Amino acid sequence: MVTHAFFKALLFLGSGSVIHAVDGEQDIRKMGGLKKYMKTTYLTFLIGCIAIAGIFPFSGFFSKDEILLHVFTHGNFGKVYLILGMLAALMTAYYMFRLFWVTFHGQYRGGHDKHPHESPALMTIPLVVLAILSLIGGLIGIPEIMGGNHALHHFLSPVLIRSTASQAMVHEVSHTAEWILMGVATVIALMGILMAWFYFKSYQSQKTNTGVSRFFENKWYIDEMYDGVIVKPLQSLSRWTEKIIEKSGIDGVVNGVGRLIQYSSNKLRLLQSGLVGFYLFMIVAGMILLFVIQIWFNKF
Amino acid sequence: MLILLLILFPLLGGILIWLLSDKLASIAALFVSIVVMVLSLVVYNQYHHGLHEELIYQQPWISQLGATFSIEISNGLPLLMVMLTGFVFPLIIGAWYNKPIEKASRFYGLMFMAQAGLMGVFLAKDALLFYVFWEVALIPVYFLSSMYGGARRIPVTFKFFVYTFLGSLLMLVAFLYIYQQTPIHSFSWDSLVSTGKSISPANQQWLFWMLFIAFAIKMPVFPFHTWQPDAYEQSATPVTIVLSAIMVKMGLFAVVRWLLPVLPDGVKYWMDVVMWLSVAGIVYASCMAMVQTNIKRLIAYSSIAHIGLMAACLFAPNADYLSVQGAAVQMFNHGINIAGMSIIVGILEHRLGTQQLDEMGGIAKIAPYFTVGLVLISLANIALPLTNGFIGEFMMFNGLFNADSKYRVWLTVLAGLGVILSAVYTLTMVQKVAYGPLKTTSMGFTDLELNEKIVVILILLVILILGFYPKYLLELVNI
């Protein structure tokens, strides 16, 4: 989780740089071969991809490894989750490198009027910084098995005085198991990369794939699914909440109190009818009422 | 004596600036704010070297009541808040140095009066004094946001004012009640704390709400928050920064200082309710933030979400106060980050004349410096590691997860959901503003000017230094 943010940001910025390079084009099928136009972005993007795939010694490796480890040690369903996690790792490696190969290798497929160019230093410097962080970000979290001592935890040691107990528990898992897990994770990630390389190394044309590839081509329709299942409903739910709960509900209550006061003011002022006779009557009536209450409660 | 200057200097400076001409006002304001910042650093130095006698000032005030004018920096939290107050003002004034402000002398005069009030709130060790400063900080801000800002500013600010005024009156009643129970009739913090413990739990329970509502309105915590997006949207951005970076911290600070130690039984009884409210607020405000089209409202909701996490952590009890420490760190960092964010947004608003996200886009192409600032501050805002936001957030989650509450897992999960959503809407906002095709409405945008560059670089420096090396910050909150 901790290091994830580095390479996510790196990839995010990297794609920003790429998009910048090709003047706003976002479709990777219209890119390709950008390697020769933008070296810095290429390298940093590569680092990001490797990191996210979880290859040793990049930061993604350790974080992923630790997550898997935690998952493994967690309860009865640990194994199931582990397998799912491995699958996910495979897919991550696969799709990231697909993106990578398609974008940076092969021939440039954009129009001839477009001339890809490296982004200005202002954009590349953060990229480089983040790439380095992705590299070493993992090292500071190297598990003790490799002689590291979790520099990140020490870095946060004032924070974590009391949490050492839970740490110790995690490391009760045998080092052998940890090694095996690491190996498996790396192998899986490499498999993903190789798959991507195999399919997209020389991605050339814009031909329409069919069948299963088409399904893959469209990212398993995951974007659409994601969009349809999570983003859209969440947004419309939020819109609904804003309208109903925020504006009419909470704010309605707050403003309603104000309006209630205005309204009761409007009614109460009618007591002040301007007629002396009424005033005198109210004085006497109020007096008698107060007397009754006071005397009643004093049991006189 | 030194500590008294923290209040007196901005107060007198504010009055003097009010009397100056508008031309001189901004340079004088810059000077005063920098002096206050230096003062706060000097105070930090004193504290760091353990010279505590300089950090206490006492003077008899209203002997009939047992109220003293007593201000003190007794631990790291008030110091952090003083430093935050000291830092943010020069940033605001620096960033607005090149922008015309109508009647600048009045504007800055009121700003410094607000600063004096804020300093007083963070320093007061006497409940009555605290209350007085609490209101005194509010009045100049009320005038500022009513005089400068959007078209609906007057009713919106008034709603804010009445809301907080009501809350603070309830707080006053609670203080009065506790005060009447004190054996020596004193308002001092110590006597309130020692007396508060002995109040019967049944009474503590209602007293808790009297105090909590006052603080919750200020923070604002979930159902008491509706003043805030409107107020942020409609106020002029410098005022929004004062509101969002410092004033909301008043509520959190007050919880730590005047609620948790004073009414332990009440807190114990209601903490689950408060934590649920706060955490619900996180998710709720994050969802709200996702659908905002107005960039200032978006930031307002994101601030509610962040504050919700801090509020939840303040009430999450655990043996080592980890979550409270985390919240204390985050109070400072959130102040810096939201100030940076608002300054960026203020620049956007000033250049483009709009707050609508739809009308922004592709600014990265024409304003690279601006974009770097925007992106990095946004990353700090979503608590990316190695930015300052991360440290506090990490501690808070750790503390929340280890909280002594049976709902701790659920609370942590929901709060974590809030963090993910925060990344979603913040990055979407960045993308809409900076990337994509350049919109015609954003055509006239010019990159940062010198003073803005300096301010943004300073903020980035703070973000990165505290992110890489948070030792000094963490030292302060080691309660």
Place this chain on the structure above:
Amino acid sequence: MNAIVISALLGVLMMLSGLFFKRSAAIQWTAIAGSAILLIGSILELIPAGQNKMFYGMLELHHVSSWFNVLMSACVMLYILLFHRSIAKVGRNDAEYFALIFFVMCGIYLMSMYSNLLILFLGIEIMSIPQYIMAGSDKENIKSNESALKYFLMGSFSTGILLMGITLIYGATGSFDLLSPKFTAVFQSGADPSSLAMIGVLLLIVAFGFKTSSSPFHFWTPDVYDGSPTAFTPFMASIVKVGVFMAFIRLFHLSFIQMASHWQLMMALMIALTLLIGNITAVYQQSVKRMLAYSSIAQAGFMLFAVFSTNQTAWDGMMLYSVAYTLSTLGIFAVLIKMKDYTYDGFKGLGKKEPVLAATATICLLSLAGIPLTGGFFAKYFVLNAAMEQGLWIALIIFAVLMAAVSAYYYFKVIMSMYFYEGDAELTEESNAVEKTLMIMNAVLVILLGVMPGLILNH
């Protein structure tokens, strides 16, 4: 004694001055000089502690009341300084108006010093009858006539109730003298008083409640304050009301304190009603003058807390409230009287046009709303503290602060009009440098009280 004699003599002198001086300015200067003499006279009478019996034991100058007299003399001097031109402008009989003011002051001094119910009755009447005339002094204005008639009819009705109360108490005790053994035997012995005495005390509450415009006896207040010439309203709303409160707290805390449980319930109900009606009704008002009339009802609700809570803090609270409320009312009316249009709209743009007036009004309004660093805050604070010290009716205190929050609504509406809205606030006349200085002084005093309330309480 000094203050009573001087004020009565000054009243006569002012009436005669109308014969000697043809120029209004000379009369006004006489009045100012007279108020200064009154102030000096009451300062000379100041006693640091204890009490001083005089006038065959019918007056008792308590150290609190001597200090109260000084403060009220100072306030009336400020009032005359701020308003003398407007008072003279009300009609042709300027000398008589000032005479009436001094007569009212005589009544107030009697009421702060009485130790005999006869003096109390005389004090209230000496204070009230001139006010009927003041309310109707703008003879050409039908509103003024109406307010005078309403005030007179209801005022004399309440006199009847007051007298009935005094009579019943006399019937129960056989004495009018609050300090006589017969009187204290009934009320201070700790035994439950007879029904006769009980009803008498309750009737006195009604009579005082009427004069202090507490609900449900407040009905005259908005109409009279609204209809009276604006020059007299601040006097009636501040100094006079505060004087009655002094008499109220004096009687109930010094004489009826042992039977507090027999009247506190009724008082609590009156407080709740007064706060509710005063604050809520004020919200809807369109005219600032009428809003201030309702606000004076609301403020009376807070002052009732001082009477309600039988402890020393209540006295401090009453003193502080008297001065803070009087200063704030004088300040805001000093601005109001310059305005051509009394509606909220009429105030629009005043902040730009007349910064001094607007600032004075703002500070006074903040004080009335009870914002810290103004006298009004500590005034409210002390009376609420007194009630809290009583330990009863905490719900009532919470209700009071809720109503205080409501009150912010109508006070701030004026501030909003002055500063935040564009407009062209029209004045009837420009205020001269002296008046502006006085207004600033008034505002500074209000703030001074808010920073150091001890200034007033140390005596």
Place this chain on the structure above:
Amino acid sequence: MPSQYYLFLGFALFCIGVMGVLMRRNAIIILMCIELMLNAVNLLLVTFSKMHQNADAQLFVFFIMVVAAAEVSVGLSIIVLMYRKVRSIDINILNRLKN
């Protein structure tokens, strides 16, 4: 005759006065009813004075009479003022000031 009779008479007169104030609309009659209340009080005071063997209250009665006279003179002049304006002494005609 026992003094209670005087007391009852006094209370009855006072109540009649109050009822009169409440029920009549003529300003002069209301004024008279108020006077009736004051006189009832006077009667009561004198009776109590007799009961307590104490002359204080009789002194008080004189003060009440004097004050009542002053009050009536002011009141009548106000009523005259009003009559000049609206040609009526019905109290409910005057309701310009309200709400």
